[in-house]
Amino acid sequence: MAHGSTRPTSRDVAQAAGVSQAAVSLVLGDKWRGRVSETTAERVREAARELGYRPNLAARNLRLGHTRTVLLVVPALTTEFFAGVYTGAARIAAQHGFGVVLYPSPEGIGPARNPFASAQAALDGIIASSMAADALTAIRGDQLPLVMLDSDPAGSLGAATVNLDITDGIRQVTDHLLGLGHRRFLHLAADVASWTFEVRAHELAARIGDVPGTSLLTVRAPISIEDARTATETALAAKGPRPTAIVCDDDKLAAGAYKAARRLGLRIPDDLSITGLDDLALATAIDPELTTVRLDAELFGERGMQALLAVLEGREPEEGDIPVELVVRGSTAPPSAP
Amino acid sequence: MAHGSTRPTSRDVAQAAGVSQAAVSLVLGDKWRGRVSETTAERVREAARELGYRPNLAARNLRLGHTRTVLLVVPALTTEFFAGVYTGAARIAAQHGFGVVLYPSPEGIGPARNPFASAQAALDGIIASSMAADALTAIRGDQLPLVMLDSDPAGSLGAATVNLDITDGIRQVTDHLLGLGHRRFLHLAADVASWTFEVRAHELAARIGDVPGTSLLTVRAPISIEDARTATETALAAKGPRPTAIVCDDDKLAAGAYKAARRLGLRIPDDLSITGLDDLALATAIDPELTTVRLDAELFGERGMQALLAVLEGREPEEGDIPVELVVRGSTAPPSAP
C-alpha cells in the first residue's frame, strides 16, 4: 500500500473480535461448523465488516498453492468475437469458482520477452487463442496447464486443443456457391500467420479444385476494412474474366470487399456474390446483409474452459470440433452472365 | 500445483547452483552488483534456466505488498472502443512496470455480490469505465485507489475522473447540422444508465432548444443494430413532419438507423442525415460512410492509467477533458425540402 494506513489483516479482525487469527480464518472461510460458536462467529463477521476487511489474495494464493485464476489470451479485441469467447469461458469458470483474466496480445504495448511478463497475475492455467507457432513454444516454457483454441492439434506440443469446425464451414460455403452456379472465385484471405486461416485456404482450394471448370484466385490482406478494399479492388480490376464470387476469411474483410465493389460499380449480389466468416454485428449492418458462417464464440469459450478444467483435474478433455453454421443472407445469388 | 512435480522454487535453484536462496533472489532480482561475483551470478542464472524457474508471483506480491497490477473494468467488449482503451492503458502501464487486467462487466456470468469477486487477481488499483452509480458505491467499498472513466465528476465519491469532452462533441454535431440547415431532429439515444449518455441528451436538448424553430424528438434503444432499427422505424413512421436529421448516441445505433431508412425508402443523406458517435470501423463500412464524432480511445486509456499512477504516487491527476473531433463523411447533407 502506497499511502497512509495499511489495509486491515485477519489479525486486526481477530483483535477487534477478541479471538485468534485462526478463528477469523475459520469463520470467514466458512469452515467453522462445530469449531466456533454462532455468537463468536457473528462477532467475527461484525468486526470484519466494521474494519472493511478483505483478505489479501497474494497471501491466500501463496498459502493455497493455487489462484483459481486462468488467463485467456486473445489476439485482439477489434471484433466482438473474442468478447463472446471470454463470456463463455467466464461463465463456466464462475461455475467452478474460477476467475478469468483477459490478455489481448500486445501490439505496440512494449517489449515483453515473455508474452506474459505484463500479465503479472498468478495463474493456474492458460487458454490461448489462435497463437502463432513460435509464440506457442514460448508459452509452453511456462509449464502451466494449457489449452489452445483454433490451433493445429498436430503441432501444439501436447497441449489440449479446442477447435471450430472451420473445414465444415468452408464446405458449406463452397457447396452454397457452387450450387448457385458460381465457377470463378476470389479468396480474400486474412494476412495472418495462424493455423485456422491456413485451414481455410487449404480447404477452399481442395473443394473448388475438385470441380472441373472452376478457377480460384487468392489475394491477401490484413484484417481491416480499408486494406481489404484496396486488395479486392486491384484484384477485381485485373484483366481476364472477373470472379463472380468472393469468399472472405472474415466478415471485416467482406465489408472491405463491399466497398471495393461499390467503387467499381458492381452490384451485390447481382454482379458479385460475397461471403464472410464470423457473423459479427457488422454482417447485418451492411447492405445487402452478408451471407456468412456463424461461429458460436460463447460455446467456443465454454469448451475451452471446460477443457482447461479437465486438464487441471487430470481428466481427458472432451473431443470433437464445434459445429458452425452457414447463414444465407442477401449477399449471395446465382451469377448473372455466364 | 495440481498434478505431478511441483514447480521449482528459488530454493531449488539455490541448491542446484550451490548458493543460498538469498543469493538467487539477489541475482535474479538484478540487485547483485557488488554483492555476488559475476561467475556465481552466471552459475545461478544457468541453474534457473536449467530448472525452468519462474518466480512465484503470489509469494512475491505478498512479500512486496503490491502487485503492480491494475484492473480495467469495462462495460462490454462488443465494440472495439474498449480495446483501444485497454491498449492505451496497457502501454502506459508497461512503461511503469505495471500490468493491466481486463474485466468486462459480467452479464450472465453468475451472481457476484462484489463485482470483483471473480477477478481474483490481487490488485493495486482500479480503472472503471462508465459505471452506474450503484456499482460505484460497491466498488468504493474496496478502498483501492480508483479512477473513473466517463463518469460524473460530482458524483464519483472523491475518486479521480477522466472524461472525454462529449459536451464539445455534441456541440460540433449540432453546429454542423444546424449549419446545414436542419431544424427537425431525432435523437436516437442509448438505453443505458450511464452518466455520459445523460450528458449527450442534456447537451443536445440545450443546443437545439437554443435555436428558434427547431424540434427535437427522442427515442431510446439498447445499443444493438436491430433494436435501433425498430426504434427508428416506428419513430420515423409517426405522423407529422418527419425529422431531417438523426443524431445517434453511438455508431452502432446509427447503423440501425441506416437500416430503418432503407426499409422506409429514405435515402441518406438526401432525405435524411445521420450522425454517429465513436468512429468505429463500422462507420466506414456502411454506405454512405458515417459522419461521426471520433473518440480517441487509446488516449482515453492512457490518460486513465496516468491518473491512476498519479493517485498511486500521491500526486494530483492531470485535469482536463479529452478533446474529440467531428469527422464529416457522406451521411450528412443539407435537408432537401423545406
Added chain:
DNA sequence: CCGCATAGGTTTTACGTATAACGTCGTCCG
C-alpha cells in the same frame, strides 16, 4: 601489525493466510 573497508556471500525475518495439531473444559455413558 593493527584496524578497517570491501567483496562475496549467508542467516534470518516478515509478508498474511489456511489449516493441522494441540488444549481445555463440561457432559454423559458404562
Added chain:
DNA sequence: CGGACGACGTTATACGTAAAACCTATGCGG
C-alpha cells in the same frame, strides 16, 4: 466415578520471496 468425547477455541507452522542484518576472509593504508 473414570474417562471418552464433543464443543470451542488456540498455538504453531508452512507457503516462496525480498531484503535487512550479519558473517568472514582478504587486502591495504597508516
